[in-house]
Structures are given as C-alpha cells and as structure tokens.
Amino acid sequence: MSNKRLVSLFSLTAAASMVLAACGQAAPAAPTAVPAKPTEAAKPAATAAPAQPTAAPKPAGKRGAGDTVRILYWQAPTILNAHLAAGTKDFDAARLILEPLAGIGSAGVPVPALAAEIPTVANGGVSKDLTSVTWKLRKDVKWSDGTAFTADDVLFTYAYCSDPTTACATASSFAGIKSVEALDPATVKITFAQPTTNPYRVFVSTQGYILQKKQFGACIGAKASTDSACAVANNAPIGTGPYKLKDFKSGDTVLYSINDMYRDPDKPFFKEVLFKGGGDAPSAARAAFQTGDTDYAWNLQVEWAVLDQLAKTGGKAVLVNTPGANVERIMFQAGDPSPEAGDKRGEPDTKHPFFQDKRVRQALAMAIDRKTMAEQLYGATGDPTCELITTEPFVSPSKVYGGIRKCEPDIEGAKKLLDEAGWKPGPDGIRVKDGKKLKVTYNTSTNTLRQKEQALVKDAWAAIGVDTELKNVSATVFFSTDAANNDTIGKFFNDVQMYTNNYSQPDPTDYLCDFTTSQISAKANGWRSPNNIRYSNPEYDKLCTALRGESDDAKRKEIVLKMNDLLMTDYYVVPLIARKRVSAIAKDLKGVKDTPWDSEMWDIADWYK
C-alpha cells in the first residue's frame, strides 16, 4: 500500500504549506499605522456657543433618486454594533445605520444628529460649573422598525457600555460619568464626576452611537458577545440613520437600503449602498482611479509614488486629503532600555544612558530632514511638521512646518552639539564617549513606508556619527499590549521608536496629558499607560492640571501651545509628518464633506450624483 503512504506524505506537506501560506500572508493587510480614527470629538470649550452647521448642500434630487453607491474599504467590517467594534471599518460601516446625538464637522464644531440642538453654556445646556450637560433630543426621530426614539434609548446605551462585562470598545468615552438621567422623554442630563471642559465627550461622533433599547435590552454584560440572540442583534442593528441593513456578509460586504423612517424626507439620495471590504490598499486605489469599480475608496495608505501615478493615469476619481491630528513621530526613551538594567529595565526610575543629555536628543532631531521625507514618501498625503499639535484653533495646518519654529535639517549644528556633549568621532566615524559608542536601536512596525522612513533617518544619523540598528516588528505585535514582548510600544525596550498617534477630539487635553508623570508606562501598570517614553517634567504636569481646570478658550489655547512648546523643546518627541486622511472619491460623486473628527460615513445622507 505504498499509495497510502504517498497520500499521507502529500497531505502532511499540503497541510504544512497551508499553514505557512496563511502565516506568510499575514503581513499585507495588517494595519500600517495606529489606525488612528478621529472619533468622538468636541469643541475645545463649552463656553462658546458652537456655530450652527452651515446648511448641507441640497442633493440634486429626491430621496432614492440615485441607484447604488459603492464604497470600498480594504479592511472588511465584521460587526455592525460599533460598541463591540474591532476596528475603524466597523465604526464606519455602522454609521450608516446607527447615529450619535451629534457628529463633528471639519472645523471641530458639533453638528446635531439625534439632538435637536447642541447644548452650550450660553443656551443653558451645559451647566455653569461644567459638571453636567443636558441634551434636547429631536422628537420626530423613529427607529427603522417604526418605534419612536426616546431618551430611554440614550440611557440604555450608557447602561450597556458602562457595564464593564459588556466590554465595549467605546468604554473610555463613558468613563467619569456620575449619572445619565432622562428629565423627560426628549431630554437627557449627563452629570460628570468632575467638572469637564469637554462636555461633548459622550454620545458624540463614532464613540457615541445610540443603540435601540428594544433590540439590545437583554444584551447587557457578558451576553453581549456570547448570546446567540445578541449576536443576531450585533450584526443587524436597528438604527435611526439614513440607511437600514439589507444584507450583511461578515468580513465581506454590507448592503444597505433606505431607512423609510429617516427624519429628512429628501434624503438619502442613493437607493442602496454597497459597502465592500477586503483586499489591499493599492488595489483599492486602482479600483477607484483606474477601473471605476468603486465610488469611494477609504484610507489609501499607499506609497506616494504609486498613489500619485494611479491617480494621474486613472482619472476616474479624485484624491481627497483631509488634514487632521495624525502625526508620525519619533520618540526617545527616557528610561533605561538596555538588558543590563535587569529587573529595572525600562522602569521610570531608571535613566537612559545617553538620552538624559538633552543635547544628544536635540542633535538627533536636528539631523532629520522632515521635508524630504514628506516629499519623497508622502507627497500630498502628508506634510512635514515641527509641531505635535497640528489643528485649529491651536495651530493652523499651514504653519506646522516652520510657521512657529524652524526644524530644517542642520547637520553641522547637530555635530557641534554632540561635540559639546563629549561624544567625539571614533576611528570608524561612530562617536564615542567614555569608551561607549553612540549606537541606538530604532524600532517601528513592519510597513514599507516606515522602513523607508527608517532608512532616511539612519542615513541622517550616520552623517553625524550615530550608529543606528533598525528593527521592525509586525503591527499586530508592535501595537499590542502583550507584556511578554519587549517590542510593544508600551514596553518600548528600545532607544527610539516611531509610529503615528493622534487626538481624536478637537480638544487635545487628554492627548497632551498622556505625557505627564502619572501616565508613565511601567511594569506596575502592565506597560499599558500611555506615556511610554517615560517623560517626566514637573512643569509640564502643572500645565496639564491647569488645562483640565481652565474653561476660557483663549487661556486654553495658550496652555495647549505651551505644552506643545515644552514637548518640542525637550526633544523626547520629535514629530515628523502630519498625515492626512486619504480617500479617493469618484468624479461624479458629490456632497462628500470630510472631517477628521468623525467617521468618514458621517454625512452619507448628503451624498449624491
């Protein structure tokens, strides 16, 4: 029976190659950046009355005048209950069905969705002591099953996500709340545990979609993701948005049809929406620009040379770049990441062997040519930046490179600084001090673009006599919270690391305060706290406290700028590129108003052809 032996031999190799193929394939679709998704957001301070949204452009036609609009995401949605989302694609796919009380427009101004108006201190919606916010809801809103939307649904959404066993991905936006109560069926009062300068933190933008109590009522807690009735609800939520679900193939397509109960009788324009997921970013760009197989292609993280060529030769779509808060940055470790530190490795009470000298950090920062990097690798999809805060009203996006401070490369200046710091060139050109070579390890996620950035930086550092060991790890490891792995961003057992981060609300308070001493990542907190560079500056900490207590817009701006300034001049964080949201929109698709502060699908009711 030699044939049988043959069979088993073949099956073994077949099984092995299948597993191998699966593993080998793991890289391409992995998230290339921190999939920083501008989400729930708010106007910086509650005291000013937000301008009413400018009237949306009137669709050319009536409800349902258009056929199907095709949207292409290279990551496929897997669940439509955004509170249990596993990624941006889920928040976006859910947005056609589920809505928050308000969205956030491009200027950082809230735009009412389920709310009748935006509460402010001026209209009495936000209490003077900033401890509560009262939302007036629209009374004419119906769920797609015909039942009325009321304050009960809002209360329920809070109850759903504030239960830690539900394990909402949006849980952080529901933290710090003392109570959510219904004053009447159309009024919801949220009381915060502390005065908050950002009252639009809850029920706004992608983190604040309202679930229907009737549908999800029995799904609070562990049942949310284990009960089969809840699984059905998670994959077919009833909503108030312009569309309702027609068919959902998890991990592939979502097909939507018009929600007949939608509050605006003229919208939406398209009868159907086909939301397709999967594949990779370059082929998504090709489908939009060259073949016109899609009307909207999301997040085209493609190297500029390729994207530019596709956009120029295709001509079926236009490239839309939305500046926001995403900043690709290099970070220097303040703790001691070397293995010799033993148990103390990376702990906040250790000191980095040479980065504790500011001149070394500054020299490394001065050597980098951000402009060349942006032009070569990002093109229209990213600008060089000298600032970490890149949005209005704090810093105008046009001023991020050289408008506030200069950050052009200065090799000679960098060399001089290193000389002063006592690092003298050795025989091989690498600088030496006290018998130790100036050698750094530089880690980031595996991604063609990032590896090219690393190469540029390595060259620049070689020019000033610094030896750089480049490393990269899979994004799924780099951004994970795996305490056993030394290469995660939280543990940061390297000298230098690089990734993109952002503030998802127009108000950067939490983002800036993530660099304070109390937020330092350490073994005690499982290397999970956000300050992974172990930056500690008492002056900076004080500014954070001041920012949290300040409600005056002008003063807040002043503090934000001061904090940004301090971070920039301490050279632990070196911003490189202000990255934009990049999508391709078919030439005949109109009415798309992109915003960095909300889901890209936030205004789909206004789209038309």
Next chain:
Amino acid sequence: MATYFLRKVLYAIPSLLGISFIIFAILSLAPGDPLAEFGANPEVPAEVRENIKKSLGLDQPWPVRYVKWLGALSQGEFGFSFAARRPVTDLLAQRLPQTMMVVGIAYLIALVIAIPVGVLSAARPKSAASHIVSLITMVGISLPTFLTGLILILVFSVELGILPMIYDTNIKLDSLDGWGKQIKQSLMPIAVLALFNAGAMTRFVRSAMLENLPMDYVRTARAKGLTEWSVIIKHALRNSLIPVVTLIAINLPGVFTGAIITEQIFRVNGIGELLVTSVQKSDTPVVMAIVFIYAALVVASQLIADVVYGVLDPRIKFA
C-alpha cells in the same frame, strides 16, 4: 473492509486531536492580539482593550482555553468569532458557496483539461503538441497565482475594462442577467486557479502515463491486436489513474479551504480569505475551525481515495 475503515476512523481521532493541539499552541504562543488594530488609538486605551480581551476569555492561560475549546467541540460547537461575535459556523456557511463556486469549478475545469491533455501528450511524447503542453503546464505551475491574478486584472479590468476587479457577493442568481454577471466576475479567479491546478495535474497524468506505456502488459495488449486508443484508455490510463486519484484526494479538502491568495486578490469572500484575515486578527476560534475541518477532510478524502483504489485495481484488498 468495514473493520478496516472503522480502524482508520479510530486512528484518525488521536491525529486530529494532535493537529488541533499543535495549531492551538502555535496560535496562542505566536505574538499577536485581536485588538491590535486599535493600537495606540487614544479612544481605546490599553485598559479597555484588556477588558475586551478578558471578555473574550483571553486572560486565561492557553492550555485552559484549549480544553474549553475541545469541550465545546465535543458538543459540535466551534465557538464565537472574536471579530464578528457570532458563531464561527455562521461565517463558514456564508462563505462556503463562494469558495465552492470559484475553487470547486476551477478544480473541475483543471481536471477536465488535465486528463485528456496529459494522456495525449504522453501518447505522442515527441509531437509538437506535447512540447507545447509541457511549456504551458510549466508556466502554469511556475507562475504564482498572485502574479497571474494581477496580470489578468491589469489586462482585463484596467486596460480593456471588460471584467470587474471586485467580486460582488450580492448578485442574485435569479435572472439571466444575474448569471451573466456572476460568470463575468468569476472568469478571472477561476482562470487563475484552473491554470495553476491544471498545470500540476497535467504533468502528473503525463508522467504516470509515460511510466505505464512501456510496460509489458501494454505491449501484450498491443500484441493482441487492440487499437492504440483502446490500449491507452482501457489499459494504460486505468493503471495510471492511481497516482492521479492520490493527487485529487490531496487537493479535495482544498476546495473547502479555498484559495488563500486568489481570493484575497479578487476579493472573493471565500474561506481562504477568512482564514488569512483571521490569522492576521488572531481570531483563534475561526482559524481553529477552518484548520480542524481541513484536517478532518484530509482524513476523509484519504478514505475515499482508498475506496477508489480498490475500484481501479481489484488486486488491492483492505485488511
């Protein structure tokens, strides 16, 4: 014969257990995180991600999780997907039709091409046709599917604009128009896979035939005065089919798991695509289900192959 098969099935149980254990261990020990996509997203801080992992049961050590997985499996359950929060079997049921449609048809076409072409080129080894066939099959085997796929897309979608590059799974097959669209969008993925499979299979058929044609029994058949085609089809081909059946048995489970790369390129939501994205997202329950079913199918197809051997060669006895 019945006891033979019973014994085979019983033997399969420990090997399936072993396979599932090894795959589970690899998946658990390999770095990765189902929530890594949220990365350093300030909206989903590390504590929230930890809490979600806890709700998925990922806070327990992997041997415990493995035992739980086995327990659920013994009741016929593959568990819930981490990403979709719904039963894995739902996901598989959604995707099986596409995989069957694309991979299954491609496989059938490959078979229909491979056997006659392989036989022909073996029967006339020095003819021009035979050389052309070996050239084409060589190309089929050597060109990876991601390359042929891209070439087809560039030619037929980008340049000529006659075939869609995105597979639409919502086409209703209730009208002629629907079928037309379905055939149009299946052409490229099927062509890619058929070329690849046919290449390998043709060579297999051809070499098996070449091995049998010089045998004594073939000469005897010819000496008896049978026509050449009768000799080739009734005598040589039948004996050559045993290794071909072996190859088919190996490939058959692949019709279930789909074509990993081809499905990804054309955005066909088949099981291969599900496997890749689930590996990327560390969606253990989904990966385990697919791999386990694959392993079970491998065992099953071996049994089927055994039966076919008996039919093809009556001398083979099972004991």
